[in-house]
Amino acid sequence: MKEMVTLSQTELKRMLVLQRVLEGQISTFEAALVLGLSERQVYRLKAKFQSQGPAALVHGNRGRKPVHAVPEETRQQVIQLAQTIYRGCNYTFLSELLCEREGITLSPSSVGRILKSAGIPSPRKHRPPKLHRRRQRKPQFGMLVLIDGSHHDWLEGRGPKLVLLLAVDDATSMILAALFSLTEDFEGYRRLLFDLVTRYGIPLAIYSDRHTLFFPPEKEVSLEQQLLGEVRPLTQIGRILNELGITHIPARSPQAKGRVERAFGTLQERLTVELRLAGACSLEEANEVLGRFIERYNRQFAVPPESSASAFRPVPAHLRLEHVFCWKERRVLNPGYTIQYQKQTYRVVNTKGVPVIPLRTVVEVHRLADGSLFVGWNGHIYPLEPIPASSLSPKNKEAGKKGGQSMGRKPAPDHPWRKPWKSSQINHGVSF
Structure with a gap:
């Protein structure tokens, strides 16, 4: 009983061409041109075809498991890890994690073939590229x-x-x-x-x-x-x-x-x-x-920049970064060198060698990251100290409720300001 041999399209084409060579319809040189092979290779195939028939055209490794094939145990381990602790990883990242943590060295393409055969697609969605004008990178580190x-x-x-x-x-x-x-x-x-x-x-x-x-x-x-x-x-x-x-x-x-x-x-x-x-x-x-x-x-x-020079500028020595990276608000300096901030009265402390701030001047309140408060004016920093509400007079307390502005005092009924401005004396001037 003859053995059934299954040929691929390439092998079937070779068999038909070799048959025509054996029948004398074409030469070996012409067969080599048609098959894209050398004449020497055609001679070898013709000899094997004559002795073994169509089975000689089948590749010798057909049906054999490749030596470098991934073992089935490793394939199942990769599939299990991709569905459990490494879920959501793309093929490249998963291959890196398998090599780093599990000791399994596989290329991203091999990981992709294993997962695709198990019906596990990549979590990354490959969208068609959109046409847009690409902005060139800045040439120096720190420019943008x-x-x-x-x-x-x-x-x-x-x-x-x-x-x-x-x-x-x-x-x-x-x-x-x-x-x-x-x-x-x-x-x-x-x-x-x-x-x-x-x-x-x-x-x-x-x-x-x-x-x-x-x-x-x-x-x-x-x-x-x-x-x-x-x-x-x-x-x-x-x-x-x-x-x-x-x-x-x-x-x-x-x-x-x-x-x-x-x-x-x-x-x-x-x-x-x-x-x-x-x-x-x-x-x-x-x-x-x-x-x-x-x-x-x-x-x-990270990629290397076009220029090796750095565009980052050093921080000036006189600059106090804690007073730059803070929250700043403006307030008016009231009599008594006090300001109102968040329903609390504070007194500005004038340290030695620092100019005195004029009253009714707009100053900046600096609230630092640690919650401490300072006042900034003309490049100078002044500490603030809270004033307890018990030490404020009733007038100052009322002024504090009104945002630090003093309340107007109502004059008495017999106050000179309430008298008429015209004089009541008799005019003794000469009349004409």
Whole structure:
């Protein structure tokens, strides 16, 4: 009984051409041209075909398991890990985790073939590219820093909802500063920018979206702000950047700050898994994992800048950063060198060698990160000391309730101011 042989299309084509060669219809040279082989190879195939028939054209490894094939036990282990502790990882990240944590060395393509055969698609959605004008990177490190926040379930329900704040360098895609916060607020961005400036220096420009934390709603500048030289109203973050001499650029669309957006996409895939593996369940634990992760991220994804020179400026020696990265409000200095702040009366302490502030002057109240209060005027810093309510006179207490302004005193009924201004004396002048 003859054995059935299944030929592929390529093998079937070779058999038909070899039959024509044996029948003398074409030459060996012509067969080589048709099959895309050398004449020497055609001679070998013809000899095997004559002796063994069509079975000689079948590849010898057909039906055999490749020597370098992934063992079935390893395949099942990869499938199990991809569905449990490493769920949500793309093929590349999963291959890195398997090599680092499990001792399984597989390429991303091999991981992809194993998971696809098991019906597990990649979590990354491959969307068709959109045509847009790509913005060139800045040539120097520190010329432009992109900042933004990402609202995502970073702890996957194990703890509170967190916001990840990032500062990314445009020239290198390097994450310069990062932290988790409960909300996207002033305090979070204050800490982010303080970490950036103290670690690297002052960048030339900051690129952000048009959030009201950075740019207030469009409105006219008040007369007081015009006298202080302000062209537009500034938020607290805008005021910090202005005092540091940093150009603030607003983005008109998310695509304009695509480098920080792509960083968030990578972190939402990788950092979420790292937090899960570390068992992070709180804000403090998440920030601890984040610090270790950012170092690895920069080593893997940062690119060298076009120019080796750095555009970061050193912090001037006279600049007190704690009085820049703080909350500032304006108040009027009242008689007794007191101000009203958050329903509390404070006295300005005039230290030795510092000029005395004139009364009724507009001063700045500095509330530092630790809650301490100071007054700033003409580049000088003055401490504040609270005045207990018990030490205030009833008149001062009433004045404090009215915002520090003294109440007018009502004159008595017989007060000279109430008398008529015309004289009651008889006019003895000469009449005509």
